[in-house]
Amino acid sequence: MDRITTKDTPHHINETITVFGWIHTRRDHGKITFFDLRDRWGLLQIVATDQTNGPVKDIRPEYVVKLTGTIVKRPEKLINPGLVTGTVEMQAESIEVLNAAKTPPFEVDKDTSNVDEETRLKYRYLDLRSVRMTQHMINRHRVAQYIRGFLADRDFLEIDTPILTKSTPEGARDFIVPSRLQPGKFYALPQSPQQYKQLLMVAGLDRYFQLPRCFRDEDPRADRAYGEFTQLDLEMSFVTQEDILVLAEELFTTLVEKLFPEKRITTKPWPRLSHKEAMEKYGTDKPDLRNDKSNPNELAFAWTLDFPLFTEQTKEDFFHGSGGASFAPSHHMFTAPHPDDVPLLDTDPSKVRGLQHDMVLNGYEVGGGSIRIHQAEVQQKIFNLIGFSKEQSASFNHMLEAFTYGVPPHGGIAPGFDRLLMVLAGEQSIREIIPFPAIASGATAVLDAPAPISDEQLKDAHIAVRLSQTSR
Numbered sequence: 001m002d003r004i005t006t007k008d009t010p011h012h013i014n015e016t017i018t019v020f021g022w023i024h025t026r027r028d029h030g031k032i033t034f035f036d037l038r039d040r041w042g043l044l045q046i047v048a049t050d051q052t053n054g055p056v057k058d059i060r061p062e063y064v065v066k067l068t069g070t071i072v073k074r075p076e077k078l079i080n081p082g083l084v085t086g087t088v089e090m091q092a093e094s095i096e097v098l099n100a101a102k103t104p105p106f107e108v109d110k111d112t113s114n115v116d117e118e119t120r121l122k123y124r125y126l127d128l129r130s131v132r133m134t135q136h137m138i139n140r141h142r143v144a145q146y147i148r149g150f151l152a153d154r155d156f157l158e159i160d161t162p163i164l165t166k167s168t169p170e171g172a173r174d175f176i177v178p179s180r181l182q183p184g185k186f187y188a189l190p191q192s193p194q195q196y197k198q199l200l201m202v203a204g205l206d207r208y209f210q211l212p213r214c215f216r217d218e219d220p221r222a223d224r225a226y227g228e229f230t231q232l233d234l235e236m237s238f239v240t241q242e243d244i245l246v247l248a249e250e251l252f253t254t255l256v257e258k259l260f261p262e263k264r265i266t267t268k269p270w271p272r273l274s275h276k277e278a279m280e281k282y283g284t285d286k287p288d289l290r291n292d293k294s295n296p297n298e299l300a301f302a303w304t305l306d307f308p309l310f311t312e313q314t315k316e317d318f319f320h321g322s323g324g325a326s327f328a329p330s331h332h333m334f335t336a337p338h339p340d341d342v343p344l345l346d347t348d349p350s351k352v353r354g355l356q357h358d359m360v361l362n363g364y365e366v367g368g369g370s371i372r373i374h375q376a377e378v379q380q381k382i383f384n385l386i387g388f389s390k391e392q393s394a395s396f397n398h399m400l401e402a403f404t405y406g407v408p409p410h411g412g413i414a415p416g417f418d419r420l421l422m423v424l425a426g427e428q429s430i431r432e433i434i435p436f437p438a439i440a441s442g443a444t445a446v447l448d449a450p451a452p453i454s455d456e457q458l459k460d461a462h463i464a465v466r467l468s469q470t471s472r
Contacts, residue, residue, distance in 0.1 A: 007041040009071050010088050018068045019044065019090070020098070022129065023061050024109050035059070036109075037067060037090075040134055045074075045089040054095035061109065062101035062129075069093045117431070121445040124436055136425060136433055139259075143421060144211055146255050147232060154247070156207040156234070161196035163189060163213070168395045173217035175227070183462035189215035192414065194334060195399060197235040198372055201410040202402045206237035211417060222429050223364055223419055226438040229430075232367075235412035241355050241371050245272075245303060248359060248367070248413050252420075256299060260424060266290055266300040274306040288363030296426045302360045309337050309354035313387070327385050331356045334379070335370040336411075342378075349385055359415055366420045369413030376403035 004017050024038035033056055035046040046067060048056045059065065069092040080086030106115045108129040120127040127133055148158065167174045167188035174188040190196075192214050200208050210233050220226035236244065249270055256263050266289060278285045285307070289300035310327040327349055329335060337345060338353040345352055359367035373379045379400060383393045421433045431437040436445040443449070458465065 005041045006037065006039050006044040007084050009044055009085055009090070012071045013073060013088060014070065016068065016070050016093070017090075018066060020066050021064070022101075023059055023063045023065060026059065026061060033057075035092075037065070038109075038129075040138070042084050044085045045080075046092050046095075047089055048092045048095065052092045052095060055097060056095060059095065059097065060101070060103075062104055063097055064099040064101070066096040066098055067092055067094070113432070118439060121431075121437070121439055124445040128435065133432070136421070136427075137435060139425065140417075140421060140433070140435075142259055143255065143424075144417075146259055147209075147211070147251065150251050150254070151207075151209050151234070154207070156209045157205055158210055159200060159205065159208050160210055161190070161193040161200075161212065165190050165196075166395070168195070175215045175217055178461040178463050180460050180462070191216050192231070193233050194332065195396075197233060197412065198334065198399070198407075198410065199402055201235060201237045201372075202405065202407045204237075206408070206410075208236075209234045220438070220440050223422065225418060225430050225434055226440065226442055227444075228438075229419075229434075230417040232415045232417055233412070234369075234414065235410060237408040237410040239371075239409070239411055241305075241357060241411065244369060244371075244411055244413055245357060248369075248415070249301070252301065252359075252415075256424075263297050263299050263424070266298055267302075270301040270303055272303045272305055275304055275308065276306065278304050284363075285358065286360045286363055286365045289360075290362060298362075299423075300362055304358040304360055305356070306338075306353050307331065307356040307358070308350070309335065309341075309352040309356075310349055310385070327387070329382070329386060330354060331368065331370055333382055333386060334372050336373045337378070345378075345381055345385065355411070357413065359413065361420070361423050364419060364423055366423060367413055367415030369411065371409070371411035374403065374407045374409050376400045379403065 004012065004019055006019065006021065009017070009019070019037060019039075021037045021039040021044075024036035024043055027034040031050055033048045035048065037044045037046050046069070067090065069090040071088050071090055074080075074087055074089050104126050105119055105123055106112060106126070108126050110130070111132055112120055112127050112130045113132070115127075128137060152158070164177060164187040167176060167186065172191055174191065177187040177189065179185045179187060190212070193210065193212050197208055211230055212233050213228050214231055215228050217227070218224070234248075236247075253265060253268060256265060271289060273281075273287070275285055278287055281287070285304050287302065289302050290298045292298055307330050309330060311330045313326050313328040331354060335354045335356050338355055341352040355371035357369055358365050373382065379396075380393070383396070418430050418433050422430045425433060427433060438444045
């Protein structure tokens with residue numbers, strides 16, 4: 001049976017149909033009771049009388065119901081232009097309770113943004129019922145599908161890369177997974193598909209993308225989720241930096257125009273700023289170039305280019321002190337130096353520019369990428385300059401060996417899917433955009449992970465837990 005949803009009801013005027021959903025609100029007016037029925041497509045007004053079969057008086061908000069009745073036009077003065085179903089209502093003949101509901105801990109028929117966040121995340125399945133949060137989830141789907149269609153039309157292949165991978169020093173702390181079959185060894189969850197996508201270029205799969213989940217054990221903030229996040233990962237062979245910028249700009253400009261027509265992009269083509277120019281003019285490499293920052297529908301995209309390839313190494317860098325070097329990569333260690341600056345790697349590395357590009361939107365860095373190094377000797381030189389020990393360099397031997405089998409020039413970009421959606425939605429916290437995010441403490445929504453595991457599970461993984469004094 002094809003289910004009829006609320007959005008379909010205006011096409012069934014004077015027909016008797018059945019609809020399903022949740023009771024959103026209830027309004028009693030003597031012998032007549034008005035309900036708003038909610039599904040993920042919207043609301044439908046239901047008119048119930050003493051002629052309606054079923055427990056009308058007992059039904060409360062959030063009950064799951066089956067309703068049968070006739071769809072009729074609303075009187076002209078009662079039309080609600082704010083609803084897709086605002087021109088119609090159902091005159092209910094029967095109502096069946098499929099499941100009763102307790103009173104929720106907060107009102108889901110209202111905006112839940114002012115409800116305590118821990119409560120919202122504990123009951124995230126209720127929070128997601130609210131109109132605002134439902135729309136965020138719908139937009140996640142619409143944006144993902146648009147991206148897939150756009151890239152497929154341009155000969156990109158969507159390829160999944162492994163989740164269980166090797167711990168290599170890339171930046172943030174890894175999440176590690178013990179191996180049962182190889183005692184004492186561990187997998188790491190990928191911080192990004194960086195190495196795999198470069199290896200796909202070596203394989204000749206010259207246009208790749210995916211929407212991968214990435215895992216980083218780093219502190220959360222308003223625009224950065226704890227633990228895991230989604231990004232659009234995109235890589236191409238035989239391209240210049242200009243090719244990448246043009247493709248990404250077309251993708252996101254058309255995405256906004258087609259999916260968010262109420263939005264207006266401040267400047268097209270997007271402005272391009274050198275890192276030096278951005279810092280001197282705005283004091284940041286991610287300037288907010290909107291003309292009217294109070295306008296929620298203004299989107300100011302921009303590119304920041306010509307970053308220094310290196311920054312000064314700090315104690316926060318994972319390789320600090322391992323090789324006595326003072327440099328750290330400003331992007332990551334696979335970013336290619338500007339071809340004009342390659343000689344400076346031997347004489348003055350601090351002046352080398354990287355072929356890096358950051359995608360900026362309304363003052364947020366929403367994506368970053370670069371042309372990659374494709375020569376083994378240049379890659380090894382970068383490892384040496386940032387002070388990699390022999391052991392750290394050896395952890396990338398698979399990359400260096402792959403480069404000896406003929407690797408094409410390649411590059412890409414990896415916009416943050418969640419952060420992009422956060423800005424498009426006008427939200428201040430990235431957790432509003434993620435279905436089941438973790439809270440600041442690292443505890444996950446609803447399921448409350450991390451949690452202890454049984455002694456038997458520890459034994460299977462050949463692990464013993466010994467807490468330090470500071471963690472007790």
